[in-house]
Structure formats: C-alpha cells, structure tokens
Amino acid sequence: MPIPFIDLKAQYRAIQAEIDAAIREVIESTAFIGGRHAQAFEASFARYCGVSRAVGASSGTTALHLAFAALGVGPGDEVITVPNTFIATAEMISITGARPVFVDVEDATLNMDPAKLKAAITPRTKAIVPVHLYGQIADMDPILKIAREIPVVEDAAQAHGAEYRGRRAGQMGRAATYSFYPGKVLGAYGDAGVVVTNDEALAKKMEMLANHGRTGKYEHETPAFNYRLDGMQAAILSVKLKHLDGWLERRRARAQAYTRLLEDAVATPKEMPCARHIYTYYVIRTGHRDRVQAALKERGIDAIIHYPVPLHLQPAYRHLGHKKGDFPVAERQAGEILSLPLYAELEEGQIKEIVEVILSAV
Numbered sequence: 314m315p316i317p318f319i320d321l322k323a324q325y326r327a328i329q330a331e332i333d334a335a336i337r338e339v340i341e342s343t344a345f346i347g348g349r350h351a352q353a354f355e356a357s358f359a360r361y362c363g364v365s366r367a368v369g370a371s372s373g374t375t376a377l378h379l380a381f382a383a384l385g386v387g388p389g390d391e392v393i394t395v396p397n398t399f400i401a402t403a404e405m406i407s408i409t410g411a412r413p414v415f416v417d418v419e420d421a422t423l424n425m426d427p428a429k430l431k432a433a434i435t436p437r438t439k440a441i442v443p444v445h446l447y448g449q450i451a452d453m454d455p456i457l458k459i460a461r462e463i464p465v466v467e468d469a470a471q472a473h474g475a476e477y478r479g480r481r482a483g484q485m486g487r488a489a490t491y492s493f494y495p496g497k498v499l500g501a502y503g504d505a506g507v508v509v510t511n512d513e514a515l516a517k518k519m520e521m522l523a524n525h526g527r528t529g530k531y532e533h534e535t536p537a538f539n540y541r542l543d544g545m546q547a548a549i550l551s552v553k554l555k556h557l558d559g560w561l562e563r564r565r566a567r568a569q570a571y572t573r574l575l576e577d578a579v580a581t582p583k584e585m586p587c588a589r590h591i592y593t594y595y596v597i598r599t600g601h602r603d604r605v606q607a608a609l610k611e612r613g614i615d616a617i618i619h620y621p622v623p624l625h626l627q628p629a630y631r632h633l634g635h636k637k638g639d640f641p642v643a644e645r646q647a648g649e650i651l652s653l654p655l656y657a658e659l660e661e662g663q664i665k666e667i668v669e670v671i672l673s674a675v
C-alpha cells in the first residue's frame with residue numbers, strides 16, 4: 314500500500330461531524346470575512362500561545378508581511394534570517410524593500426546559530442527573524458540577548474504548540490507568525506495565517522494594515538492590504554485547535570518510534586533538552602539521501618526534501634551576490650535531509666515498513 318507524506322482525508326474522517334457543522338454554521342451566519350468566527354479563533358489561538366493578542370491573516374506569508382510592515386521595515390533596512398527556510402520568510406523581507414541578511418544555522422538543530430548572529434548585525438538591522446524549523450524552537454535566550462533592542466519576529470509557521478523552556482512562539486519575540494497552510498500541523502482548508510503578540514499597539518497596527526488601512530468604514534489611515542482571515546477558515550481552525558494537543562502527542566510518539574528504529578543507521582532529529590519538538594517534519598540526515606528517497610518512492614512511500622536549495626543560492630536571491638561556501642552548514646545539510654511521512658493517523662505497521670526500506674537502502 315502506498316504511504317502518502319500526509320493524510321488529510323484520514324484526519325477529516327476523524328472529525329467530520331464537527332467540521333461539517335462548523336462550515337454549515339458559517340454559511341448560515343454569512344460571517345464570511347472577519348466577523349465572529351474569526352474573532353473567536355483569534356481569541357482561542359492567542360490563549361493557546363499564552364499571549365494577549367492574535368491578528369488573523371490570509372496566510373503565513375501575509376502574516377510575515379504584516380509584522381514587518383507594522384514594525385516599519387522598509388527600503389534601506391536589513392532583516393536577518395536563515396538561508397534554510399521556505400522562501401516566504403526572505404521573500405516578505407524583500408517585498409518591504411529591505412534586504413535579507415542570512416546567518417548560518419547550528420548543525421544539531423538546523424536553527425539560527427546565535428554564535429553567528431552578532432557579526433551580522435549592523436546599524437541598519439531593523440528586525441531579526443529566527444525560523445522554528447521543523448517544529449523545534451530556535452535557541453531564543455541567546456538570540457534575544459544579542460538582539461537587545463532590535464525586534465525579533467519568530468517565524469513559527471512550523472511550530473504550533475512547540476515550546477522552549479515552557480514558552481510558546483509569540484511569548485519570546487515581539488511577535489510570532491503562524492501559517493495554517495493545509496499541510497501544516499494546524500491546517501485550514503485553504504490559506505490562512507495569524508500574527509500573535511503581547512504588544513497591543515503593534516496588534517492594532519497590524520489589524521489596520523490587514524484591512525485596507527481602515528480606521529473607520531470609509532476612513533483609511535494609509536494605503537495597505539487586504540490580508541484578512543476568512544470566517545470559514547477560522548471556524549474550521551477553531552474545531553481543529555481543540556484536537557491539536559492530542560495530535561501533537563501522537564506525532565511525538567511516532568517521531569520517537571522512528572528515532573528508536575533509525576538512530577543507528579542515519580542521523581535522527583535532536584530534540585534539545587529545553588525544547589518540546591512538535592515534528593511538523595520528521596527529518597533524517599544521511600549521505601545516501603537520494604538513494605533512500607528513490608528506494609522509498611519505488612515502494613510508493615512519499616518522502617520530501619525541506620528544502621533542497623538554500624535561499625542564498627536561489628535565482629531569486631542572485632542579486633545578493635552570495636556564492637557556494639557562504640553558509641556551509643545550511644549548504645551541507647541541504648544534500649542530506651529527508652522528511653519522512655508523519656501524521657497522527659500513521660500506523661505502527663507503516664512506520665515499520667518505511668524503516669525497513671530505509672535500513673536496506675543505507
């Protein structure tokens with residue numbers, strides 16, 4: 314039997330009655346844009362993150378743009394992030410007119426290396442954006458210490474419910490952005506995202522920017538965006554949020570099973586002692602990556618590379634003038650990483666089958 318990378322149908326079947334009722338309720342109430350479903354989700358997601366405010370957005374990408382715009386990031390500024398992330402992180406820095414400045418990552422976690430951060434800061438640095446890659450929060454204490462007054466925006470698109478010394482994304486930086494892309498651990502049935510923060514003034518500004526710069530129905534403070542969260546997605550997310558902690562426990566159990574069975578043959582993910590890793594992706598590293606991926610594919614098992622080309626080597630960032638060797642850790646890992654199928658409904662037998670194929674391929 315083929316094993317998909319993710320099985321959203323199995324998840325839907327488990328919660329179908331609740332989801333269908335929530336969708337019907339949105340249609341009956343016609344609260345399609347913003348409205349009470351969006352407000353209810355914002356309130357419960359803020360509570361889930363342990364912060365005072367959540368501002369709904371139309372995607373994780375637009376959530377990043379909202380945070381940068383509200384912090385005043387613009388032409389002439391620099392914003393520091395990592396090269397091994399989904400392009401949206403750097404792309405939204407570029408869209409503001411600022412320049413993305415990359416720092417390399419730590420080999421153990423593949424998250425921003427605080428030891429390399431200081432050298433990247435200049436008088437133009439307007440924000441620092443650590444990415445909580447694969448579901449493990451970056452080493453935030455040293456990052457915040459080095460950042461001092463510079464605002465830190467956490468890209469938490471892969472870190473719903475992840476913890477660092479008991480804190481969730483949004484409790485540490487000035488703001489954190491989450492994505493609810495369907496394939497994320499908390500996924501909508503379309504595009505959706507959110508920015509969370511404890512900064513009330515920043516939250517108000519982001520709400521204004523997400524809604525055409527509105528301060529009244531036909532009063533516009535500044536030309537801005539339509540980045541609103543829609544009611545249908547919010548209602549679906551409210552249903553799913555109630556199940557999130559249960560799903561995360563099951564993900565963690567399956568990740569631990571993989572690690573037990575694979576750790577002698579490949580490099581398995583390292584969970585830091587102070588972290589609660591939620592394994593948005595279960596990523597192994599091996600020098601035989603392409604062979605392993607091909608062997609899995611032959612058996613109908615879907616394994617994916619997040620991400621094959623670091624951003625500083627992408628055509629989109631050619632103008633930054635980087636070359637191979639600039640970020641050696643990010644470059645080396647790009648040739649070794651492989652994300653295995655992982656979801657709450659993945660069965661023990663399927664894990665065993667995947668492991669057997671990997672063991673015989675290496």
Ligand SMILES: *Cc1c(COP(=O)(O)O)cnc(C)c1O
Nearest residue numbers: 372373374399401470492493494
């Ligand atoms: C998914 C993702 C995004 C973008 O989120 P969308 O909702 O797809 O726009 C941004 N950053 C990271 C690290 C992501 O994984």
